Amino acid sequence: MSTNRIKQLRIEKGLTLGQLAEKVGLSESHLSRVEAGARGVKLSKLGALAKVLGVPMIELMPQESFEHASDLAPYVPPKGSAVEKALATSSQRMFRVLSGVLSELEINSCNTLIS
Numbered sequence: 591m592s593t594n595r596i597k598q599l600r601i602e603k604g605l606t607l608g609q610l611a612e613k614v615g616l617s618e619s620h621l622s623r624v625e626a627g628a629r630g631v632k633l634s635k636l637g638a639l640a641k642v643l644g645v646p647m648i649e650l651m652p653q654e655s656f657e658h659a660s661d662l663a664p665y666v667p668p669k670g671s672a673v674e675k676a677l678a679t680s681s682q683r684m685f686r687v688l689s690g691v692l693s694e695l696e697i698n699s700c701n702t703l704i705s
Contacts, residue, residue: 596650597625599643614638 600610611621614635623629631639640647667673672694 596639596643599645600625603643605642610639610642613642 600607603610605613607622607625608618611618614621615638616624616631616635620629620631624631636650637647640650643650667677672691
């Protein structure tokens with residue numbers, strides 16, 4: 591949680607800790623600990639905080655959770671897999687390996703995609 595951002599926005603909005611806590615349904619002590627970085631909040635309360643503070647919820651989420659290399663790295667299919675073959679082929683040949691890709695992903699019919 592971007593704790594400094596919550597406090598900054600609260601102050602910019604002219605809200606006391608108690609006023610913001612009441613508007614989002616938290617105790618003042620809990621919100622104080624959230625702002626200090628000692629506690630977290632449920633997603634529903636994070637949404638309420640964002641609404642009251644007038645910002646998108648993602649702005650209150652911890653930025654470091656979006657900066658992990660594995661989150662940003664492109665998908666690399668296993669060597670020799672049908673997915674790798676599909677990505678490496680021309681668009682004209684891609685449909686030939688599509689059934690292999692679907693099979694590898696254990697998708698047997700379009701109904702599997704819907705359910």
